[in-house]
Amino acid sequence: MDSPQIILRRQLIAAGWTDHELRRRERIGELLRVGRGAYVEAPGNRPRFEALHALLAGVHEERHAGDGVLSHVSAAVLHGMSTWGQRLDRVHRTRDRRTGGRVGGGVHLHAAPLAPHEVVEHAGVLVTAPARTVVDVARTADLDAAVATADSALHKHLVDRDGLARAVARCAGWPGVPQARRVLALADGRSHSxxxxxxxxxxxxxxxxxxxxxxxxxxxxxxxxxxxxxxxxxxxxxxxxxxxxxxxxxxxxxxxxxxxxxxxxxxxxxxxxxxxxxxxxxxxxxxxxxxxxxxxxxxxxxxxx
Structure with missing residues (x-):
């Protein structure tokens, strides 16, 4: 997904801008705030929800790059998968550990094992790989929304059935895996939307x-x-x-x-x-x-x- 360049407040202040000037540029529409201390320049129309979420995810990545990787619906947004029916008001990240998940401050931090092949770089941001992303969504989202995500990933050739089967097998015993298996059984890449x-x-x-x-x-x-x-x-x-x-x-x-x-x-x-x-x-x-x-x-x- 193509998104405007994120500009952090600290970068603008270091370049000589003042908070008064930033507020003025925001007021006249030259800057759009997309998170605490983060902006995009001359946005024109407000980005649609998915693009705005991608921007917020990018802001969070700038600040917490060492604290896990973007995952679940946040990774789905960046991979260009369907996010119909899923909340986009929180950025989702996963840390490679078995405990320590939490929700707060607009972030849902998950704790789950992450193998090296389950993490990829997308537009300079670390995210869960497509197959792992589909399975994480399938474990946690409502059934219809999860199937829509899986369908779109298959339709866009981001994943194949063998890769999804391996990804769900790796998660055996995790919460939501029975639904994930059901989602994969229902998924069909011939759906266009x-x-x-x-x-x-x-x-x-x-x-x-x-x-x-x-x-x-x-x-x-x-x-x-x-x-x-x-x-x-x-x-x-x-x-x-x-x-x-x-x-x-x-x-x-x-x-x-x-x-x-x-x-x-x-x-x-x-x-x-x-x-x-x-x-x-x-x-x-x-x-x-x-x-x-x-x-x-x-x-x-x-x-x-």
Whole structure:
């Protein structure tokens, strides 16, 4: 993740700035405070939560580089993994010892064994390696959030299943390892977003037939890839997240064009005899409504046979 350069107060004071000047620059928007005695210069818009957390983690690394390494959700942020559903109000660090963990001052300090291969340098900061990061999140976060992290790590090829299996085996007997095993069993790198991960898990809980992820449908002269597919029921499921439309947007393209193209794409899928069910992020919290639409699509396809 690209983040603005962190500037510490002590560096600015050593360069001749005064606290009065720093407060003035902060007031007029030339500096943004990202932690006690730490700033970024000319930030423009406030960084999104993940970028702000990365900055806070970097500030903490500057001050406590000898006190463990960044880990858990803080390492996930720096590796670019999904952090949906996880708190970003504390910086997480892990020390290579079995006791001595604590929470306070905006920091969650964990105590757990760390092998040399489980620590890597990322943008000049020491963090837990991707596989260890996924397992730590899987041990401690809510199930859906942990699966989203694992899915994104697999999707971005930061980890593979063998590496994750070795990482969780090394943690045998630690708190949360049974859930970590469950998370890894559920993880699937074909999910492109946390929304698709949540959709897949909601379908499983609802007892729907397992969909084909990123189903490729052969159209007239081109192939369509859809988020979820049930070939036997001639039904397509599409999660409409804002991030998805961002991926589809070409340089200089009007977002409205993407919406129109998606509508034409859906019309072509329907012309192939497929039922198309769409849902949004807000509907993930009341997925029973989506399940009803999917089941109606299944029934309508069956009637046409």
């Amino acid at each position: 946390a929304g698709e991960t949540r959709s897949r898990l909601a379908m499983q809980r609802a007892g729907l037939p397992p969909p084909v992820l990123q189903w490729k449908v052969q159209g007239v002269g081109r192939t369509f890839e859809v988020d979820f597919g049930w070939p036997e029921q001639a039904t397509v499921g599409e999660f409409d997240g804002l991030a998805k439309y961002g991926r589809l947007l070409k340089p200089g393209q009007d977002p409205a064009e993407v919406v129109v193209q998606e509508k034409l794409r859906e019309d072509e899928l329907r012309d192939l005899g497929l039922r198309v069910v769409r849902w949004t992020w807000d509907e993930l919290d009341r997925f029973d409504v989506v399940v009803e639409r999917i089941l109606r699509a299944f029934a309508a396809s069956e009637q046409r046979r």
